[in-house]
Amino acid sequence: MELKTVLVAAIVTVILAPGIAVAQKGRISIWDGVYTEPQAERGRVLYRQSCSGCHGADLSGNFETPPLVGRFMPYWSGSTLDALFDYVSTSMPMHNPGSLSPSANTDIVAFMLKSNDLPSGSRELSTGNLKAINFDSAKPVSKHARK
Numbered sequence: 558m559e560l561k562t563v564l565v566a567a568i569v570t571v572i573l574a575p576g577i578a579v580a581q582k583g584r585i586s587i588w589d590g591v592y593t594e595p596q597a598e599r600g601r602v603l604y605r606q607s608c609s610g611c612h613g614a615d616l617s618g619n620f621e622t623p624p625l626v627g628r629f630m631p632y633w634s635g636s637t638l639d640a641l642f643d644y645v646s647t648s649m650p651m652h653n654p655g656s657l658s659p660s661a662n663t664d665i666v667a668f669m670l671k672s673n674d675l676p677s678g679s680r681e682l683s684t685g686n687l688k689a690i691n692f693d694s695a696k697p698v699s700k701h702a703r704k
């Protein structure tokens with residue numbers, strides 16, 4: 558999102574809040590609880606089997622493999638979640654790309670979100686809604702203002 562849009566949204570929210578649902582209605586973010594805890598647990602098991610050998614059990618990477626926490630967040634920021642899903646689906650695991658099923662990959666993406674301290678929710682992440690979910694590296698401004 559452009560800075561100008563963020564500022565306008567923040568100003569509108571401050572003026573009209575509380576009680577009036579204004580800024581960013583219908584927009585979904587990775588901060589909105591887009592996966593469930595059981596799903597992230599399934600993802601953890603799959604990650605251990607297929608990814609941790611290179612990216613590390615704690616997702617911190619090593620000298621030749623990038624971390625999937627920390628700078629991972631700004632790296633994907635501004636995209637939608639399908640970009641990460643597509644990358645994992647087609648390029649990972651590096652020694653056997655594309656070998657995991659779509660449901661395995663959504664579970665692994667859920668685990669990556671959890672590992673980056675993003676909140677879980679009541680609905681599972683599925684391949685159908687990935688494009689509607691914005692990858693914001695920081696919690697969107699309007700959400701703060703509404704609290």
Ligand code: HEC
Nearest residue numbers: 607608610611612621622623629632645649650651652665
């Ligand atoms: C054989 C080692 C290896 C395995 C196994 C592996 N990766 Fe990777 N991964 C890499 C390397 C090396 C890169 C960097 C590739 C590049 O820069 O082109 C990478 C890059 C990535 C990236 C992008 C890095 C970033 O900065 O965001 C993601 C996401 C990712 N891997 C996820 C996974 C997932 C999920 C799995 C398991 C399904 C997995 N990887 C398994 C070696 C591996």
